[in-house]
Amino acid sequence: MTAVREGDTHALGALFDRHHAALYRYFYRMSGSASASEDLTQDVFLRLLKKGETWNPAMKFTRWTYRIAHNTFIDRSRKSKWETEMPAQHEFAAPSGRSLERDEEHALLHKALLQLAPDKRELLILSRFQGLRYDQIGELLGIETNTVKVRVFRALGQLREAYAALSRDPILLAMEAKR
Amino acid sequence: MNTECSSLELQLADYLAGVPSAEVDAHLAVCEQCRASVALWSNMAAMPAPVAPRMRLQLPRPRNYWPLALAASALLAAGLGFYGGRASAPSNDIASLRKEVRSLREVVALSLLDQQSASERLRGIRYSASVDASDPELAEALSHTLRADPSVDVRLAAADALRRFPQSTKSRESMWQILNADDSPLVQIAVIDLLSEDPRLPQLLNNGNIHPSVKEYVQAVLANPQKRGFQ
Structure with missing residues (x-):
């Protein structure tokens, strides 16, 4: 650098x-x-x-x-606003033992994540997918580590609710079944 | 979230990060919501990672057609307005203006293809549809994009745009080189569609660089030449 x-x-x-x-x-x-x-x-x-x-x-x-x-x-x-789409299969790595049901579950989870407010989504992405510790996220965003912890757990609760709502949506489920 | 959940938020977050806690275990045994949150957290770990496309660093290039395109656009707009107000503009002047409009479109399309942003380059490819398909410079620019663009989406769009351009021997050779160099099965299939009339198509079945699923596509095309493109 x-x-x-x-x-x-x-x-x-x-x-x-x-x-x-x-x-x-x-x-x-x-x-x-x-x-x-x-x-x-x-x-x-x-x-x-x-x-x-x-x-x-x-x-x-x-x-x-x-x-x-x-x-x-x-x-x-x-x-600018970009279009978010249901992800195409080739845009994701294929883990072994992949099943259709599992793929649908992950696609819904991806969609639920995109429904969260960007600041909450970011906390989950940094902590769960990008491998950053809570103290590192705090340093990055300029907030206390304990604040990060509380916000991550609350964001996870919101993700759970969004995911549950999507899983119950019959139209979305029908679209998923067709994909 | 009840009072007990709120009082345990810090420990629950630590638990997610792998810190064991008997207190949290006891809470999870009785709290369905927190148990569902922890289960979702585990499920997230199993989500497949997005695959980054083949990319290379693109620094801003000094070459830029935009100021030229904008100036030409203003001049043309003024010219068209002038002739639009006259009852009988000389037909050769109108023809000349039309020619300039066509070359302006070409300049804009070429400029967009040269942009750093993938979405701008996609716009350039869409814009190229309004340019005369006999233009060799644009065909060459699209061919270069198909050969060298770091984005699979842009390369696929370039292959699609090239369908309406006449193919020279040189461009067909270039396509064969792309088949040997491009590692995306989707791009390989798009290029095979461009080479649909080429008698060397069966050779691809013995080509080590061609993905097995693409070879199946070649076999299907050879068996039924009418069935080309994505069905």
Whole structure:
């Protein structure tokens, strides 16, 4: 990152190769749109190049990157609305022992996640999918660790309710059965 | 959420993170909602991860047609307005303006194809539909997009747009190279559709780079040449 701070774009390319997939997954879970996630991932690295001089070596690079990703998502969601779609199968990794019922369950869960307010969705994504600890999320979002814990558990409760409502929706269930 | 749930929120969050707690276990035994939340948390871990497409870093390029396109657009709009107000504009001037409008569309489409954002490039491909299919520069730009764009969605759209362009020997050779280089089965199928009349199609059945499901598609196409494209 020190080289990037001095304007070395080759070094930025190396950082991109190492971190872009995790950022793409974060954006995909946040936006539900594959093309928006590609754009947002590229935007993060442009911002890294532009804001390189503001990087504090005391802060771990990954967390600084997530902070930029968080700001990038907020800025872009203010300016434009992207279409969220039911995910296509090829957009997800195929675990072994996959079943149709399980796929439907995960598609509904993905949809339920997209129904949450972005700040609540982000807490669940960072803690469950991106592997960040509560204290790291607190540092990233500028809130106390205990506040993160309370908010994560409450967001999980809201996700449970959204998921239960979707699971009961006969129209959605019929659409899922056709997919 | 009842009072007991609220008083245990911190411990419940720690429990989710793998910190064992007898107090939480006792609560879960009697609280259906919290038990469902914990079960959902476990279920989330089993969700498949989104697959990141093949991407490469794209830094802003100095080349940009937009100012030119906007200026030309303003000039053309003024010109069309002028002639629109005249009862008998010379037909050769109108023809000349139409030609310029066509070239302006081409400039805009090429400019969009050159953008950093995948959605802008998709817009460029959609825009290319309004440009004359005999334009070799646009065909070459779409062909380049199909060959090198980091986004599978954009490559697929480029393949679709290329259907209406006449194919030269050079462009067909380029398609064969794409089949050997592109690792997306969806893109491979789209390119095979573009090469539908090519007598070398059976060779793909012995090509190691071709995905097995794509080979099945080739076999189906060879057995029934009318059945092309996604059904």
